Amino acid sequence: MTPALDLRDGLISGRLEEIGRVLLFASGKGGVGKSTLSASTAYLLSSRGSVGVLDLDLHGPSIPALFGIASCSFRESREGLVPAKVDTVHVMSIDSFVRGRGLPARGVRKAETMKDMMAITNFGPLDTLVVDLPPGTGDEFLTALEMFRGREGIVFVTQPSMLSWNVTKRALGIAVAMKSGIAGVIQNMGRPLRQIERDCSKMGVPVLGSIGYHGSISDRPVSRLRGSAFMRELKNVLEAASLL
Numbered sequence: 412m413t414p415a416l417d418l419r420d421g422l423i424s425g426r427l428e429e430i431g432r433v434l435l436f437a438s439g440k441g442g443v444g445k446s447t448l449s450a451s452t453a454y455l456l457s458s459r460g461s462v463g464v465l466d467l468d469l470h471g472p473s474i475p476a477l478f479g480i481a482s483c484s485f486r487e488s489r490e491g492l493v494p495a496k497v498d499t500v501h502v503m504s505i506d507s508f509v510r511g512r513g514l515p516a517r518g519v520r521k522a523e524t525m526k527d528m529m530a531i532t533n534f535g536p537l538d539t540l541v542v543d544l545p546p547g548t549g550d551e552f553l554t555a556l557e558m559f560r561g562r563e564g565i566v567f568v569t570q571p572s573m574l575s576w577n578v579t580k581r582a583l584g585i586a587v588a589m590k591s592g593i594a595g596v597i598q599n600m601g602r603p604l605r606q607i608e609r610d611c612s613k614m615g616v617p618v619l620g621s622i623g624y625h626g627s628i629s630d631r632p633v634s635r636l637r638g639s640a641f642m643r644e645l646k647n648v649l650e651a652a653s654l655l
Contacts (some may be wrong), residue, residue, distance in 0.1 A: 419530040422491075423425050426529065427562050431538045432464075434594065434654065435555060435565045437586075439578030440472065441546045444599040449543040450477035451645055452566075454633045455655055457499040460538030466504035467525050468545050474504045479632030482506050486611060491533030498591045498634055500638070503532045521545075523555035529558060540585070545562040564594035564654070571604040571621065580610060587614055595619040620648035 427433070436449040446468060456462045461553070466474035478497040484493045487505060490604060494503035509626050534540060542559070545551045565586055569579040579596075586593055595617035598607060603621040611618050626639040636642045649655035 415586040417526075419526050421500050422530040423558060426532070426534065427559070429536045430534065430540045430562070431460075432564060433540045433542060433559050433562045435542045435544055435559060435563050436542045436556075437552065437565055437569060437582055438546045438568045439580070439582045440575060443546075443568050443570045443575055444622075445546065446473040446477060446543050446646075448568055448597065448599065448622075448645065449473055449541050449564070451636065451642060452654075453539075453541040454498070454636075454640070455494065455646055456539050458539070460574075461501075461536065461636060461655070462499070462524070463494060463501040463534040463537045463540045464503070465484065465528065465534075465540060465542045466502070467528060467551070468543050469505055469521050469551060470545050472504045472506035472509075472542055472543075475504060476630075477633055478502055479634060486531075488533060493530050493533055493535075501534055501588065503528070503534070506612075507613055507619065518608065519550055522550040524562070525554050526558060548585055552582060552585070553573050556586060556589055560591070562610045563592045565599070566590060566594045566619070567596045568599055569596060569607065570605065571598040571601040573606065576604065576607050576610070583614065583616060587616065594654060597622065598649060600624045617652070619654075620644075622648060 424572050436445050438445045453462050454463045466472045484495050494501040544555050567583050571574045593616055598621040608618050622644045628641050
């Protein structure tokens with residue numbers, strides 16, 4: 412039997428044709444600072460070109476709060492939903508629809524929701540789209556790898572601890588096996604761990620750098636982090652990796 416045609420695939424392909432590159436921020440587990448790095452990277456990039464953020468973290472969308480707004484409003488157009496513009500970044504979040512509530516959906520439906528979001532959102536021409544992914548290696552992660560295949564550069568975020576790294580390494584291994592485009596690994600909130608560097612070397616994946624622990628940035632919008640030690644460290648890591 413011939414598989415049913417998914418009209419969203421054509422819409423997504425058309426959206427991606429207008430986008431120069433896609434940076435996916437992924438992690439094996441939550442609480443490693445992935446969303447903060449996503450939002451901060453978008454903020455830094457926005458001074459050098461047109462940037463959008465797509466918040467697909469279905470388990471706990473944080474991007475609106477990181478941009479200092481309660482939720483992301485959008486307007487409807489004939490070409491799709493037009494994201495809110497916060498400072499100089501075009502922002503769309505799943506929280507625009509769930510409004511702080513949990514998303515009562517099982518694995519496959521969550522993956523379908525991710526495709527819906529990308530298909531209906533009209534970012535227009537962008538130099539870079541930053542995507543904040545749900546943590547883990549489930550349907551949502553696999554859907555993202557398929558949806559952005561050929562356009563993606565995945566930044567894996569881990570804490571420099573074996574507990575965090577062992578989980579993130581599984582997600583990284585899946586991306587390697589699927590021949591996805593991997594930008595590299597950032598060790599966040601601590602001193603770098605040599606074992607992570609050794610494991611990445613064996614897998615042929617670059618370690619982009621490390622960022623120390625900065626407790627003072629907690630709950631602060633990224634626009635208020637300009638000039639902070641955290642933002643300087645992130646900028647140095649991104650520039651060294653030619654991502655900025």
